[in-house]
Structures are given as structure tokens and as C-alpha cells.
Amino acid sequence: MLGQGFVSAAAIAASVLFILSLGGLSNQEKAKRAVWYGIVGMGVAVFFTAFGPGIGGYGWLIPMVIIGAAAGTYLANKVEMTEMPQLVAALHSFVGLAAVFVAWSADLERRRVLAAQAADGVMQEFSAFAALVATKAPDELTFLQIEVVLGIFIGAVTFTGSVIAFGKLAGKVDGKPRQLPGGHLLNAGAAVLSLLLAVLYLNGAGFWTLILLAALAFFIGYHLIMGIGGADMPVVVSMLNSYSGWAAAAIGFTLSNDLLIVTGALVGSSGAILSYIMCKAMNRNFVNVILGGFGGSQGPAAEIEGEQVAIDASGVASALNDADSVVIVPGYGMAVAQAQSAVSDLVRKLRAAGKEVRFGIHPVAGRLPGHMNVLLAEAKVPYDIVLEMDEINDDFASTDVVIVIGSNDIVNPAAQEDPNSPIAGMPVLRVWEAKQVFICKRGQGTGYSGIENPLFYKENSRMFYGDARESLNTLLPLVD
């Protein structure tokens, strides 16, 4: 058995390694090294804690770790890159559930220790956590109870929320916002009830309060995420990411474990920043996204003049052959149509012909922050031609051809031109400034948000209807 000194040293080492691991993500090359810092940090933390003082139950621990590792490996190797959002959501749900279980266990241990102390009044030998509880003063125990409540509540919301997010992203649950009658009043009611239960629990009520509390939080997580539409998923997933961190931090307080607190705080703030970036990119505030629905518009949207003009593959090809600079703006539609490798082939061909080809990525394109980047990387598009919105927005005016593949709201000029538009003020990619814009789209009709897109009616826009992958594959042989 390793002494407490070893465990503390390991916790410090692991904290530093985790920080380095996150910091390394500032650049693609450093990131490849940084992920190893994370792996080593985790290995150190688990090993030294598992073989620290007072730990037992190896008969359970080791098989569980082996099974879990096998399952994790299988999952990581099998997942398609288009399924990343689902995977991330699913993994969040695990953290949430584990937090609920650990918090429940903590309370059970507390009750067991108190019962034992009341029974014989002498200190008896307890294992790791129970031993710690036994040494706590009454006011510390009260705080422990508060932390347990927080851990359960956040963990449970994270769990059901992530399960629903997973379902929506995987297409197993309808992507449209759905709520039970009563809407957010139900959520508010459940929250008030939870608070009541928490007060009861703190005043000595039985374990049933914690089970009921978890059930209510499960409901809130479920109902909250059901009410949010598919395109807002980037915010939801980052928010759940944040919650899973805070849940871990709350558990860390319960168990008086600094490593858990540090890691939980890192993850929590990471998710919070991601949510903030996503909300900013949609010019909406966090509450507005989470409570669902678009903000109130001040008047009727401006009428759109003109017509959508369709074009066939040969027309697009001849424009591409004449162009010197091309920008491709992908969106969730590209992921749905699995068109990323067709896009990559097109890019390779155009670049081989000496044309400048770049990608413009809006922060909320796709269903996960950075989703498009990963898809393009998978299709072997070099990352240095994949640019962020702010990097490329001023270049559209000097671009010959823009191809919009499966994105809609993020290229909607109404966001800047029509103050009555529901998305007014949202920063968008100004593709319409280019000489020609081709929009690869399944058919007429509005996108997720149901907002008309004046871009499609502009004089320099042409609609390239059809499934994105098939359209690009018919386009490919025509480009020289």
C-alpha cells in the first residue's frame, strides 16, 4: 500500500498534467503531444488512488476497470466522425450517472458511520471514505450533505439531459423542440420541489429524499433538453460538458478530494466558455437558447424579391474552372449527406489546378463546437486551409466562387440587413459578397429555424439542388 504522501503527490502531478493537456489544444501539432499528458495524468491519478491507504474491494475494482476499458476502446475505434456529437453526449451522461451514484453512496456511508458511532460509541475501523467521514465534525457533515445534494442534482440533470441530447443527435428522438403542456412552469415546479426536498434532507429526513431529488432532477434534465431544437445542440452539448465538470467538482467537495475539484473546475469552465462562444456566434444569450425558441422580432420580416435560380453540375463546373479563388462553406447538411470526402476530392482537384481553395467555418456550423473541422480533417483536408469566420469574412469580396454545402442560417444576409429578422445581429459569413455563390441544398424550403434566406434570391446566387454527396460526385468529373 502506498502512503498518503504518494497519493497527494500524484494528485498534484495529475492536476498539472491535465492543465497542460488542455493548454496544448491551442495548436494542432502541440495537441498530439498534449493528449498524452492527459492520459498519463489520468493513469497516475487512478493508480495512486487505487493503491492508496484504506482502499479495498479490488475484486470488484479490477474487473470493472478491465471491462470498462475494453468497452471504451471498442467505442472509440468504432465511432464514425459524423457520430462524434452523439458520442460526446453519451459520455457526458456517464459522468452524470456516476456522480449521482457516488453522491448516493456518500450519503449511505455517512448514515452507516453515524449509526455505527451511535451504536457502540467507539471508533471502529472504516475503509477509505467512511474513515474520513468518521473524523468529520458536525458542521462539516452539514456541508457534506449540501455537497451531496448539489452532486446529485447536477449529476442527474446532466444524465437525462445528455441521454436526450444523444437521442436527438443520433436521430432516435425527434429533433424538434417538444415540451409537455405547462412548459417551463413544470421545470420551475420541479426545481422548487427539489429545493423543498433538499431542506427536508438537511433536517434529517431519510434517504428517500435523495432518491426523489434525483428523480425530479432526471425529469428537469429530460424536459429541458426536449424543449431545445437540433440546431441549438452545440450550446446544449457544451452546457452539459460544463455540468459534468461541476458535478465532478461537487463530488470532489463531498469526498474532500482536491484532484476531483481541480479537474471538475477545469472541465466546468471549459464547457462554460464553449457555451459562451456558441451563444455569441448566434447573437443570443444563454438563457434564451436554453429556454428554447427564438427571441421576439419587432415586426414583419422584410419581403424578399427575386427568384431562386437553379443550376446544373455543368454550370457549376464551368464557373469553378474559370475561378481563381474558391471558398467552401460547409454546414450540418454536409455531415448528414456524408459528403466530406467528396468535398475533399473536389478540393484536391481544384488545388491541383492551381486554384486557391479555402474553407470558411462558422462557430455554430454542425452539431458540436468544431464539428466541421473534425469532419474535414477526417476527409484529409489540410487544416491550414480551414479558416474561422473572422479570418475569412473580409476575403469574400475578392473571392470568385463560394460553394455553400448544407448550411443555411449561418450565411443568411437577413441577419445583417433586416433588423426584424429573428436572427438579426447574428454574425454570419458574408458569402454574398463573392462574385458567384452556389448553394448545394436538398430542395427549396427553409432551414431548421424556418427563416427565409434572402441569399438564395440574390442575383449572384444559384441553387445546386440535390443530395450534397451525389451532386458533388456528378460535379467532380466535369471539373478539370
Next chain:
Amino acid sequence: MRIGAPKEIAKGEARVALTPESAAQIQKLGHECLIETGAGLAAGFDDAAYLDAGVSVVESAEALWCEAEVVIKVREPTDAEAERLREGQTLISFFWPAQNEALLEKCRAQGATVMAMDMVPRISRAQKMDALSSMANIAGYRAVIEAGNNFGRFFTGQVTAAGKVPPAKVLVIGAGVAGLAAIGTATSLGAVVRAFDVRPEVSEQIESMGAEFLFLDFEDTQDGAESGGYASPSSPEFREKQLECFRAQAPDVDIVITTALIPGRPAPKLWLEDMVALMKPGSVVVDLAAEKGGNCDLTKPDERVVSDNGVVVVGYTDFPSRMATQASLLYATNIRHMLTDLTPEKDGVIAHDMEDDVIRGATVIHQGDITFPPPPPKVKAIAAAKPKKKEKEPTPEEKKAAELATFKAQTKRQVSMLAIGGALMLLLGQVAPASFMQHFIVFVLACFIGFQVIWKVSHSLHTPLMAVTNAISGIIILGAILQIGSGSAIVTLLAAVSVLIATINIVGGFLVTRRMLAMFQKS
């Protein structure tokens, strides 16, 4: 209907109103097309090309005027041609009804319907048949080419082994269609282009073509929207100001292209003799308004004159005709669009709808009556220009003050947030046990580090970031490990399940991150 295009008989006119391409489109409307033999030769279309397009080639002008029910032309008819018109026949051509009253009366007497291509109203729907614009576009282009032909230097600046070449400086006066085309052509040749127009609202268009707008600081500038997008005469004070501005430009510019026209009036004199005298020898003035008397004092229509100080003044009036192929293609397309509007059913029957703004505007004689001038169109040409807001440059003092104010506001916000946070901590410290506060310090510091570190993460790596934070949030496994050795069976069970799912999280999260990061390749 039989649509026929005779050979243009005006001297030097090389354009033709029907091309093989437009004929194919007109035939799709159900019409038949005729052309006089040799009519397209000067524009580069021989009779064989017309025959291939299904056009009947007619031997003489007389036969053509006889057979055709609709005659399409470029120039207004000569007296001889007007006499050939007959009742029920329609003539579509440039006509200039305001200047050709006698001709108008003559055609009316013949009983024909006449549509003037120069009277097509300037509304968006009619742009496709706006022959004035398509011809002006060609004139603007050609003006730059003619200027280059007469100019002894490069347009573009170059640094060569044999020395440095400064770019040519071009001044374009009047930013109508011709002016804008000239600006576009000159900038794409590499010249430094400035442009002037009396309508301040066109400054945006000028700048979008890559030229600098010479801004005249004058109160009462006119609004082009009122006059259908055309310029109108300006006040004497304004004119003085304007000439002053040009006089200042004269010694500096190498090429001047003037395109200033006021509908129904002689061209305003804008480039005076003394300005020509100020110009450098070898400079070129191209006057696109020569036909209407010219903007330049020295202009002689259809001639190239050289001033005493060696400035070339080009006064050609046939710029579109000098590019006959291009001009014919565009003009024939304009005519074709007009015929499309006249044949709404595409059944070869012309329905002359006098309720239609465009057709009404273009028609100058109909059913034996002179219908010129037309009533104003129901749709206004251009939306009234919004008054341009003058953005005042903030003075350095104002800038400083603004910066100071934002700095103060920021400080105020930060300090008040720190104060609130501090007070909350103090309250918490009053009730919480010491051991909790120790952990809380760790928590707050970790949050700060998290915020600092995460802001630096590249946007393109946000998905790997989520996956890796996912993996490390599996640290919750520590909690389960601490509990798994408990004496209570239920706690052991809960902890075991937690260990299982947290391990999936850790291993799955790290491996998938590694997989993703490996995919990011530099080109």
C-alpha cells in the same frame, strides 16, 4: 409574325439588329426571321450563319421592308426608309423622338407603329432591353481603349530593369453606365482612376469599381432618383465649384474621359480650353458626349484633334459601332427581350399591351397617334436615395476621452464584481468550516486557470477539446474507488457500476481524441 432586319444604311454604321443567336431565340417565340443579304457582314455575321440559324435571307432592302411585319433596326430610319413603312407595320429601333419631330410625324402619316429603343423606361424589369445602357457600356470600354491607343505610356505602373514606370492617372467625368464601364476597364488595366459625378449617391458605385470619388463639398447636391437616374442641369454656383475641382486635377491626370450628358439638352461644357492647356503634353481627352456637342471645348465630332500643347482630344461618336460584333450581340439581345415582352403567349402573335409600363414607354406612335412623350411610369426608377450620413472623424481629444471613459467603465465593473465576490466569500467563510474553505480556494483557482487555458484553445480543436474534457471528467472514478471498499454491499455495488462507466468514459474519451488529432494534417 415575320420579323425582318434590313442592312443599316447610315454612314459608318456597322451594327445589325439581328444576330444568328437572337434569331434562334426569336423563332422560339413563334416568329419567322428575315434578314437583308449582307446586313451582318460588317458585324462579322455572314449570310451562311443566318441561314444556319433558320433565317430567310432576302435579296434587297425593298423586299425586306415589304415582307416583314415587324422591322428591327439600329439607327432611326432615314426619310427613304420611313417612306417604306406601311399601315400595320411595326418598327423597333433607336428613334430619338424628342430630336426628330419631323420624322415622327412622317412615320405617323405612314400609319406604322414605332417603338423607340431609347425610350425604354429605366426600371429594373426593363433592364434586359435597355439598349442605351448596353451601348453606353461598350462606349465606356472603347473610350479607354481609344485613349490607350492615343496615349504613349502604360496604364499600369511597373518597376522594370529599364526603370520605373508610373501608373497612368485617369479622370472619368460622369458615372453613368458608360462612365462606370470606363472606370472598370481603366482600373483593370492598372490605371489610377478618379471619378466625378454630380449625383453624390453614385459614389458607392464608383468606389465599388475601384476608383476614387472626387467629393465636392456643396450643400445643395441633386438627387438623381427624382429624374429617373439621369443627371439634370446644375446651378451656376455648383458649376463653378465643379470647374475649380477639375482645374486642380488637370495638371495631374494623363487621361480624361468625359461622359456627362443631360437628357434632351446639349452636353454641358466641363473640360474647358484652359484645362486642356494645363494638361501635360501627350495626355488624352476622350469625349463620349461629342455627338451632343461635347463636354470638352476642343471636341470636334468624329475627329481626333491635337491641341497646341500636344493634348489629343478624341471626339468619335461611333464607339459602339467600332465594336460592331459585341454591340450587335448585345443590341440584338435587347431587341429579342423586347419581342419576348411583346409576345407573352409565345405563339408568334404580337400583343401590343399599352397598359404595360415598358411597352407604353417605348411606343412613340401607335394606331395612327403620336404617343410621345409617355406618362411617367407607375414604378419609380430608383428608390429615393437615403441622405448619406456624414461620419465625422473623431478628433484625437474625443478619441482619448472615449478611451478613458471605456477604461473607467471597465475598471468600475471589475472592481464592483471583485467587491461583490469578496463579500460573498466573506459570508461563506463565516458559516463554512475551515476544511471546506481550503477546498474552495483550490476550486476557485482551478476555475481561473481553466478560463485562462481554454480561451487559448483553437476553434478548430473544439471537438477534440470536448472529447478530452470528457475523458478527464471521468476523474469521478476516484470517488468510486474511494467507496468501493466499503463495508456496505449497496455502496460497493453503486461504486462498482460507477467505476465501470467512468472507465468507459476515460478510455473512450482519450482514444477518440487521439484518433481525431491524428487526422489533422497540414498541407
